[in-house]
Amino acid sequence: xxxxxxxxxxxxxxxxxxxxxxxxxxxxxxxxxxxxxxxxxxxxxxxxxxxxxxxxxxxxxxxxxxxxxxxxxxxxxxxxxxxxxxxxxxxxxxxxxxxxxxxxxxxxxxxxxxxxxxxxxxxxxxxxxxxxxxxxxxxxxxxx
Numbered sequence: 819x820x821x822x823x824x825x826x827x828x829x830x831x832x833x834x835x836x837x838x839x840x841x842x843x844x845x846x847x848x849x850x851x852x853x854x855x856x857x858x859x860x861x862x863x864x865x866x867x868x869x870x871x872x873x874x875x876x877x878x879x880x881x882x883x884x885x886x887x888x889x890x891x892x893x894x895x896x897x898x899x900x901x902x903x904x905x906x907x908x909x910x911x912x913x914x915x916x917x918x919x920x921x922x923x924x925x926x927x928x929x930x931x932x933x934x935x936x937x938x939x940x941x942x943x944x945x946x947x948x949x950x951x952x953x954x955x956x957x958x959x960x961x962x
Contacts, residue, residue: 820844820856844868848875857909858882861949866891869906873898878905 820839821827827838839847841860847853848871855878858868865886869879873895885892885908899906912918925933944951 820847841868845871848872848877853877855879859909859911863887863891866894869895870898873902873904873906876902876904880907880909883908883910 819827819830819834819836820841820843822841827840830836831838837847837850837852856868856872857880858865858872859882860868862882862884863886865881869881872879879899881895885895895906924930925936
């Protein structure tokens with residue numbers, strides 16, 4: 819497990835008997851070979867930084883969407899995957915969030931009657947200081 823959150827590393831390391839690493843120790847994690855695959859859920863503009871070395875060393879990689887923020891970075895990830903033959907996939911973790919799973923189960927159980935149509939909109943409040951509003955060397959202007 820890789821995280822810069824010391825409390826999370828300690829708790830999950832003990833709970834699942836894992837060797838844990840900081841992001842600065844990522845090359846060590848790759849070299850030690852204790853992992854079967856990596857799930858990359860860093861800020862979007864850092865996906866390439868971690869996905870490419872993992873793929874180049876033959877690790878399978880699950881990348882949280884979006885793959886990256888530029889076409890160039892996406893192409894670098896794809897090239898690393900093709901070169902090594904490791905598998906890569908874009909993830910959407912929200913499919914497994916407890917609230918999402920619960921509502922799907924309730925619809926399937928008929929809690930809302932007989933569904934005829936479904937529509938959904940995904941949004942979130944985004945403050946300018948949130949890492950999602952900052953990508954690389956530029957900042958998204960989300961003011962209205």
